Amino acid sequence: AKITYVEPDGSRSVLDVPVGVTVMDAAVEEGIGGIVGQCGGRMVCATCHVFVEEVEGESPPEPDDDEDEMLDYTAVERRPESRLSCQLTVGDGLGALVVRLPESQT
Numbered sequence: 001a002k003i004t005y006v007e008p009d010g011s012r013s014v015l016d017v018p019v020g021v022t023v024m025d026a027a028v029e030e031g032i033g034g035i036v037g038q039c040g041g042r043m044v045c046a047t048c049h050v051f052v053e054e055v056e057g058e059s060p061p062e063p064d065d066d067e068d069e070m071l072d073y074t075a076v077e078r079r080p081e082s083r084l085s086c087q088l089t090v091g092d093g094l095g096a097l098v099v100r101l102p103e104s105q106t
């Protein structure tokens with residue numbers, strides 16, 4: 001799926017992320033600085049916070065209770081469209097996703 005990461009200054013990086021890979025892992029691998037992913041996806045750091053702006057195709061599943069709880073600990077206050085990008089795994093039906101990165105992760 002085509003994942004677009006929008007930095008706070010508006011600059012964009014577009015990655016082609018394979019099915020089964022998370023939006024966090026792909027960003028960390030590419031050195032996209034706006035996502036830290038300190039805990040490696042174990043859902044204990046909340047430094048992979050993103051705001052989902054656009055979804056093309058099948059939406060990723062809604063946050064589960066653990067993610068919802070962890071979203072209360074993000075550096076920049078959560079919004080309705082907040083997600084932990086380590087919990088956004090690219091699925092077969094997802095065409096494209098645009099995520100905005102918060103001003104700060106820590």
Ligand code: FES
Nearest residue numbers: 041043045046086
């Ligand atoms: Fe730590 Fe997502 S990488 S909560």
